[in-house]
Amino acid sequence: MLERIHLAIVQEVEKQGSLTAAADVLCVTQSALSHSMKKLEQQLGTDICLREGRSLRLTQAGRYLLAVAGRVLPQLDLAEERLRQFAQGERGALRIGMECHPCYQWLLRIVSPYLSAWPDVDVDVKQKFQFGGIGALFGYEIDLLVTPDPLFKPGLQFVPVFDYEQVLVVAGSHPLARAEYVLPRHLDREVLITYPVATDRLDIYNQFLLPAGIAPRRHKTIETTDIMLQMVASGRGVAALPRWLVLEYASKMDVVPVRLGRKGIAKQIHLGAREADLDIGYLRAFIELAQQPVPGTPNHEA
Incomplete structure (x- = not known):
């Protein structure tokens, strides 16, 4: 009943403010988008969005679906990307979130030998998250979180690195x-x-x-x-x-x-990751490298 396209439509309607703009972003016709939304509303028995002049406003049900979209769509995107990488023989991508502003110099010294050891892995660094650092891990926006203030929650594991x-x-x-x-x-x-x-x-x-x-x-x-x-x-x-x-x-x-x-x-700097991802070789290798004394890094500073 509820499909990925419905979540994507709700998300884009909220971002763009109109069905026409949302249809352009999603590369579908406005009539097809309207038909999908009307069919979903009939199946659910409630309105998802209401028209106000030339713009649309999400209802309470629409707001709930928007929250679901924020959690589910990043996971689906990540799953598709990982499967594409497996199909093409690629290693993958490591997305690192930073909650430690002064840690960039340390991170650069870790990334350099890491990229040499894992040439098939792309590394991306993010500082601003839709849900905050912990939420970004749960929301699959990032794969590793660099933080001096870990929050130990079920499903996550934090490892001190220096x-x-x-x-x-x-x-x-x-x-x-x-x-x-x-x-x-x-x-x-x-x-x-x-x-x-x-x-x-x-x-x-x-x-x-x-x-x-x-x-x-x-x-x-x-x-x-x-x-x-x-x-x-x-x-x-x-x-x-x-x-x-x-x-x-x-x-x-x-x-x-x-x-x-x-x-x-x-203080201590920790690397946080989802427990389910700790068996991914290139992610585990980054954590292990970060725990080792690297020339020019503050590992285990007195």
């Missing part, structure tokens, strides 16, 4: 540059520069500032690590980053890592 320390980054001329460690109160007059991530997912907030009831004078977000550290080096703010990354940049920028609190903030 340890690191989250530190405060200041300019070499900053008064805190010579401190053994900083306390939350030291940041109440600082401009704190972070990646554009919700504050409840930032360690500098949830493990350092908020428990002490402290807020920085100003919070500024920057997407790229290079620009962030250039701002810090010029004395325009402070940031919180992994120590290994700061030490890499310290050789070419006047930036200094300072411990956050007396004991510091210890």
Whole structure:
């Protein structure tokens, strides 16, 4: 009764706002698309979408089908792609999702030897997901998730790949540059520069500032690590980053890592995957490579 084309139609109607535009995207005639929707509505006994002027609005039933389409269509697309790869003798594609902004330098050093070892595997990296990192794994948008904050849920497995320390980054001329460690109160007059991530997912907030009831004078977000550290080096703010990354940049920028609190903030980077996919050779090989010390990477940093 319910077919893939119905889910695709609902998805495109929501995206395009009209049957005509949806028909163009799906490469079918408007009359064929309308007929499919009317037949489905008759079978289900409820409207899927309602016309409002020249546009269409999904009903409650249509919204439910839209949610189903968001979950099911990516799985079907992945299944078809994998079967096509099997039929053509290809290895496949590895889609990596990033929830760790500063981990790109580490990832590049892993990807290079991996591509040499697996020449028939394509690697794609995604940072923005329709459902968020965990949802992207469940929704088959990605195959591996790089994250410092794993959520252990049934059907997923997370493997730690390296340890690191989250530190405060200041300019070499900053008064805190010579401190053994900083306390939350030291940041109440600082401009704190972070990646554009919700504050409840930032360690500098949830493990350092908020428990002490402290807020920085100003919070500024920057997407790229290079620009962030250039701002810090010029004395325009402070940031919180992994120590290994700061030490890499310290050789070419006047930036200094300072411990956050007396004991510091210890973190781990994990790779998450669907348990059902762990027997895929090229996926398992990437995880195993990521767990090994690779020259220039922060694996098992003290």
